[in-house]
Amino acid sequence: MPLQLKPPFGHTLSKVKRPLYGGWVSAGSPVAAEIMAGSGLDLLLIDMEHAPNGLESVLAQLHAASGYPPSVMVRVPAGETVLIKQVLDLGVQNILVPMVSTAEQARQVAAMAQYPPAGVRGVGSALARSGRWNRVKNYANEAADHISVFVQIETEQGLANAADIAAVEGIDGLLLGPSDLAASMGLLGQQTHPDVVAAVKTAFSQIAAAGKPAAVNAFDPAAARDYVEAGAQWVLVGADVVLLARGSEKLAEEFIGPDEPEEA
Template sequence: MPLQLNPTFAYELSQAQRPLYGGWVSSGSAVAAEIMAGSGLDMLLIDMEHAPNGLDSVLAQLHAASGYPTSVMVRVPAGDPVIIKQVLDLGVQNLLVPMVSTAEQAAQIAAMVQYPPRGIRGVGSALARSGRWNRVPNYVQEAAEHVCVFVQIETQEGLANTAEIAAVEGIDGVLLGPSDLAASMGLLGQQTHPDVVSAVKSAFAQIDAAGKPAGVNAFDPSAAHDYAAAGARWILVGADVVLMARGSEKLAADFIDQPTTPAAELPSGT
């Protein structure tokens, strides 16, 4: 029976009447991915750049999230054609490529996602989950409709080239990374510094002018709301590992760091 793939995240953004909110899955855990997928967030981003993820664990997380309506994106570790080919063949429909600083880089990445003659993606869908082993009619011919690619601007060079990067054909949107951007600006660890926030908002306007959706990473709630008001179309507002770290710390603070009434002493000899 012919199968139909889900709409891409780019399509979801084009239909949305409000900013879409997502969370990182950085643990490498399929269980965590399923918990996050069932949370009600609009999208998840599985990370291969800064998380302990390889092809097998990404595939397991795709399976875990597949029973939920949440869109799933994968950030690859680099704009490498082999890695991108392998990840797409896993069935990833929404791709994020980090550290893109020029329009030339963006154009090369756009080509990695498309089959010839538009691009350089290797053809192997008959053997792969991407086209569900030839169960998706015309997957090869219509692959451009089934896959979208976003790039991440994280340097001062990238900021200077924002308009040109956003205008590249085949790039569906841009995500701003304030943490690396702050480091590039000499403000390491100060991603909410006014200069960083101002630079991110300036990039939003340029991305919007190119007709593309701008996104941003913002774990601080006040920063997230501020960016939404400034025109961000999608915002990553948390991560599985951060939620677990802060939640477990609160448990420790509530039950260990705070004085409590001593338990009754047990009878001797028990």
């Protein structure tokens, strides 16, 4: 009997009537991925850009999360043809490409995720987990139906081009990255600065006008709720490593006490 794949995240977004919430998986650990997968979040985002992840560790995390409900997305380090091909062949159905600032970059990314003649993805589905080694019926011809492609807007140039990027066929949505955006605006470390927040909300409107879902990274609960009210359809609200760091610090403070400066 042919195997069935999960619907891609873009399909899920089009069907739900509430905002969706996700978390980063940045530890490079299948155990952390499985813990996050069982949390009740809607989405896990495995990071290859700022986390110690390669193809083998991503595959192990896909296995760990495969028995749980959340969609799984992978952020690749860059929009590169070979890398996107390899990640898709692992069976990743949802990819996020960072630092996309123009419509032309977005068109190139969309092409990288599709087989010819629509795109430039190398054909190797018989050898790959993506089509479960030819156990997913007609995968090669219907691969685009199993994949969602998202791009990340993180620069002032990207903001200026948000509407054009959102209009690119084959791009399923845009994620705003306030941290890098703040740096691009000369406000490094100030991702909740009013100017940054206003810029993100303006982009939401432009993305929605193009008929695409807008998303944002917001670990501060108040900021996340504010962005949802402004139109964000999905929000990344935490990360495994951040939860571990803050939780362990809270334990240390509770049982050991706050750090005290040494006397001279």
